[in-house]
Amino acid sequence: MASDGEKSIGIIGSGGMANHRAERFHQLEGCHLRAVASRNSETGNVLADKYGMQYLPDWRDLISRQEIDAVVICTHNESHGEIAIAALEAGKHVFMEYPLARNVDQGERAVTIAKQNGVVLRLTHSENVSPMHARLRELVRDHGHLQASIFTRLTPGRGAHPEVLFNLNISGPPALFFIYHVYPVIDLFGPVKWVEGSALYESLRADQSYQCTVNTVNVAFQNGGIGQWFWAGGINIQRAEEYRRYILAGGTLIQQEGAWLLSSRSGIEEIKPADRPLPSLEELFCKDIAGEVTNWQQHAEIALQAIRVSLAAEQSAQENRRVFLNL
Ligand SMILES: NC(=O)c1ccc[n+]([C@@H]2O[C@H](COP(=O)([O-])OP(=O)(O)OC[C@H]3O[C@@H](n4cnc5c(N)ncnc54)[C@H](OP(=O)(O)O)[C@@H]3O)[C@@H](O)[C@H]2O)c1
Numbered sequence: 431m432a433s434d435g436e437k438s439i440g441i442i443g444s445g446g447m448a449n450h451r452a453e454r455f456h457q458l459e460g461c462h463l464r465a466v467a468s469r470n471s472e473t474g475n476v477l478a479d480k481y482g483m484q485y486l487p488d489w490r491d492l493i494s495r496q497e498i499d500a501v502v503i504c505t506h507n508e509s510h511g512e513i514a515i516a517a518l519e520a521g522k523h524v525f526m527e528y529p530l531a532r533n534v535d536q537g538e539r540a541v542t543i544a545k546q547n548g549v550v551l552r553l554t555h556s557e558n559v560s561p562m563h564a565r566l567r568e569l570v571r572d573h574g575h576l577q578a579s580i581f582t583r584l585t586p587g588r589g590a591h592p593e594v595l596f597n598l599n600i601s602g603p604p605a606l607f608f609i610y611h612v613y614p615v616i617d618l619f620g621p622v623k624w625v626e627g628s629a630l631y632e633s634l635r636a637d638q639s640y641q642c643t644v645n646t647v648n649v650a651f652q653n654g655g656i657g658q659w660f661w662a663g664g665i666n667i668q669r670a671e672e673y674r675r676y677i678l679a680g681g682t683l684i685q686q687e688g689a690w691l692l693s694s695r696s697g698i699e700e701i702k703p704a705d706r707p708l709p710s711l712e713e714l715f716c717k718d719i720a721g722e723v724t725n726w727q728q729h730a731e732i733a734l735q736a737i738r739v740s741l742a743a744e745q746s747a748q749e750n751r752r753v754f755l756n757l
Contacts, residue, residue, distance in 0.1 A: 436462045437523075437719050440492045442513060443504035444468035444477045446590075447527050451502050454712040456481050461500070461716055467492035493517045500550075500719055503527060506594055507601045511536030514551065518543040523550040523719045525711075529609045529740070530733045532602050537737050541730050550718040552726045553733040554711050557614045561703035562690060566676075566683060569692065569701065570618050574679030576655030579615050582673040583608070588641075588664045596664065598638040603629065603747075604645040604661045605740035612647075613736040615657055618676070621735050622649040622657070624754045627743030632664075640664075647743040 439461050441448050448466070455461055463481045467489040468474030478485035486492050493501060493516055500523035503513050511531030517524050518540060530553055531537035544551035557563040570576070589595040601607040605627065616622070626648045633641035642664035649657040674685035681694035683701070690701040709717070718724045742753040 436460060437499040437716070438462050438464040438497055439500050439502060440465045440467065440495070440498045440522075441477070441483070441502045441504060442467050442489045442492060443506075444470055444473040445504065448502070448504035449477060451504060451525070451712065452477060452481055452483075454710065455502070458712055458716055460720060464498060465492055465495070489513055490516065493520045493522055498522060500525065500715070507607060508532045508599060511540060514540045515543060518547060518549055518551060521547055521549060523552075523715075525550075525552045525554070525715045527554050528613070528733065529602065529606050530730070530737050532606070534734075534738055534741055537734050541734055544730065545727065550715070550726050551730050552711070552715045552718055553729055555610065555613045555617075555729065555733060556711065557617055558725075558729050559708045559711055559714065561705070561708055562701070563614060563617075564704040564706075564708065565701060566614075566690065567618060568704070569683060570676065570678065573681050573683075573692075576619050576651060576653070576676065576678055578655060578675070578677040579619060579657040580673070580675040580677070581611050581615070581659045583611070583660070583670070584662045584665060584667055584672075585670040586665060586667045587670070592664075593639055596640050596643065598631075598634075598640070600638075603627075603740065603744040604643055604663065605647050605659065605743040606737065608659070608661055609736055609740055611659060612739055613732065615659075616736045616739065617732050619651050619655060619657065620653045621651070622739050622755055623652050624752050625649050625739055625742035625746055626752050627746040629744075629747040645743075645747075647739070649739060 463483050465484040466478045467486040475485050501517045503526035507529055514524050514526055594600050628646050630644045631640040644662045647659040676683040681692050684691045684693050692699050692701055718726050738755055746753045
């Protein structure tokens with residue numbers, strides 16, 4: 431039972447992230463894991479037993495329960511928007527895995543309902559609690575305007591569940607399931623004016639699953655500068671490669687083998703993460719729902735801008751044209 435002042439939490443889904451979040455919330459004071467709803471009764475019951483939660487087969491049942499204050503949404507991408515909207519409408523606080531939604535209308539509605547109903551909608555973008563990202567933000571502020579942001583990822587694999595990840599219906603286009611590479615760039619450089627996307631899917635089947643993808647997203651930022659993301663997955667390569675560059679008028683931020691460097695005409699120096707301690711996402715959420723003043727609204731707006739870019743890339747690829755964002 432939740433003790434005085436504690437918030438009761440329900441988890442939706444019982445896969446990898448549901449287990450990870452349950453373990454984290456279980457360790458925190460101020461919240462109590464009460465129930466788990468999952469369509470998978472086997473993994474759902476295992477998770478329920480591990481933390482003394484009730485198991486429910488249907489998430490709609492969970493969000494209708496009066497004793498539940500907040501829900502943690504850990505299902506696949508295509509259901510995030512629907513579940514979040516229903517939970518927020520029921521007056522529950524929501525902590526959810528990215529992406530915010532599979533379509534922009536759902537994302538906008540979720541953010542609007544959260545604000546109208548005075549409940550929290552916290553997305554789990556880890557940049558918001560990352561000391562390195564905090565330092566990059568300071569460097570971006572101090573090193574002049576953006577000229578270009580570049581991201582490249584090449585990977586041989588298709589994840590632990592390729593039938594889920596490499597599936598346009600379930601996980602969405604690559605720019606949506608790789609949203610964790612779009613979000614930090616939008617957080618650093620602000621909203622986007624237009625988006626151009628192109629996409630190649632090999633062995634695309636009727637159920638929208640595919641074998642291999644090559645994708646590009648190009649954008650112009652409202653504040654100036656251009657951005658580019660390139661992903662290729664399931665390709666013929668020995669091991670994954672990743673490359674990030676933020677080219678600013680006063681120097682270039684380079685990610686190399688896990689480290690960040692600042693390179694300029696005067697030399698190259700390693701970037702150290704900010705040394706102030708930052709709360710975890712779960713701790714932040716506990717503060718959010720305890721009514722402490724936090725910044726979840728600002729983060730939700732950035733998450734919304736990030737899905738606008740990802741989904742405009744899908745539209746651009748489908749319609750073979752540049753898509754302008756009205757922000
Ligand atoms: N924040 C992060 O660092 C991070 C990292 C990885 C993933 N993610 C995100 O976390 C989410 C979950 O990923 P995961 O790796 O935990 O996936 P997972 O291991 O496949 O687990 C997903 C769980 O949700 C259930 N589920 C899926 N769709 C559902 C629906 N429509 N209704 C009810 N239950 C549903 C699945 O049931 P079945 O077992 O029946 O399929 C499973 O229990 C994804 O959106 C992913 O993008 C975030």
